[in-house]
Amino acid sequence: MPCYNEARRLDLKALVKLVDSACGVWLLAVNDGSTDTTLELLQRLERDRPGRVTVMDMAINQGKAEAVRRGLSRALASGCETVGFFDADLSTPVEEILRLLACMREYRCDILLGSRVRLLGRQIGRVTSRHYLGRVFATAASLTLNLPVYDTQCGAKFFRRTPALEEALARPFLSRWLFDVELLSRVTRGRHAIPIDRIQEEPLLVWRDVPGSKLTHRAKVRAGVDLARIAWRSRVGRS
Ligand SMILES: Nc1nc2c(ncn2[C@@H]2O[C@H](COP(=O)(O)OP(=O)(O)O)[C@@H](O)[C@H]2O)c(=O)[nH]1
Numbered sequence: 056m057p058c059y060n061e062a063r064r065l066d067l068k069a070l071v072k073l074v075d076s077a078c079g080v081w082l083l084a085v086n087d088g089s090t091d092t093t094l095e096l097l098q099r100l101e102r103d104r105p106g107r108v109t110v111m112d113m114a115i116n117q118g119k120a121e122a123v124r125r126g127l128s129r130a131l132a133s134g135c136e137t138v139g140f141f142d143a144d145l146s147t148p149v150e151e152i153l154r155l156l157a158c159m160r161e162y163r164c165d166i167l168l169g170s171r172v173r174l175l176g177r178q179i180g181r182v183t184s185r186h187y188l189g190r191v192f193a194t195a196a197s198l199t200l201n202l203p204v205y206d207t208q209c210g211a212k213f214f215r216r217t218p219a220l221e222e223a224l225a226r227p228f229l230s231r232w233l234f235d236v237e238l239l240s241r242v243t244r245g246r247h248a249i250p251i252d253r254i255q256e257e258p259l260l261v262w263r264d265v266p267g268s269k270l271t272h273r274a275k276v277r278a279g280v281d282l283a284r285i286a287w288r289s290r291v292g293r294s
């Protein structure tokens with residue numbers, strides 16, 4: 056769980072529920088040079104649930120992409136067979152994270168992506184402007200990847216340990232915010248490429264846009280530029 060200045064949004068009670076669940080979850084919270092009390096709050100959780108919660112502290116802010124890369128790499132190095140990430144604001148609520156883990160076991164896939172599909176009966180509470188911007192973006196990303204993914208940018212994704220994943224995490228991502236696209240590009244290309252039928256998207260039952268996003272307008276423009284770079288690199292085989 057990447058965390059940057061999340062003191063106001065962290066829900067410690069919900070996180071306790073996650074790690075107390077019967078399915079043996081280990082929460083690795085990566086504090087990415089926060090300047091508020093995020094680190095103290097996470098360390099309190101670590102003391103409350105020793106062995107179930109670990110805090111990894113990066114002294115200097117390096118961005119979500121690097122925090123996720125370091126966290127996943129550490130989880131794999133610790134022997135985890137299934138790893139994943141989700142946003143600290145719990146946009147994907149704990150119940151849904153646990154459901155995704157159960158789906159992962161049931162579907163026996165290598166990658167499971169949470170997907171924000173606005174279907175009747177589901178509660179996908181996205182701000183309208185971000186929904187449409189997100190749809191344009193996800194479509195462009197899907198074309199770039201040549202992979203029919205509906206929602207590349209959902210913050211909840213889980214992976215089984217595979218050589219493709221280990222290789223994909225070996226070097227930093229190019230993009231701070233578009234690393235999801237890069238990660239999918241890396242694992243579906245190259246020597247150990249994961250076949251498409253080993254990847255599944257699971258429409259979420261509940262997802263909510265939590266106020267306090269750090270995604271600035273500048274970052275949105277930057278993400279567009281990054282998408283073009285990722286497309287070019289994957290085309291010339293340097294994904
Ligand atoms: N490690 C790290 N995580 C970040 C950074 N900025 C945002 N995040 C995390 O990324 C997740 C999503 O951030 P958020 O601001 O809610 O973005 P949004 O939901 O896409 O609007 C949260 O877990 C944040 O703590 C950063 O600079 N470094």
Ligand SMILES: [Mg+2]
Pocket residue numbers: 142144146264265268
């Ligand atoms: Mg958010």
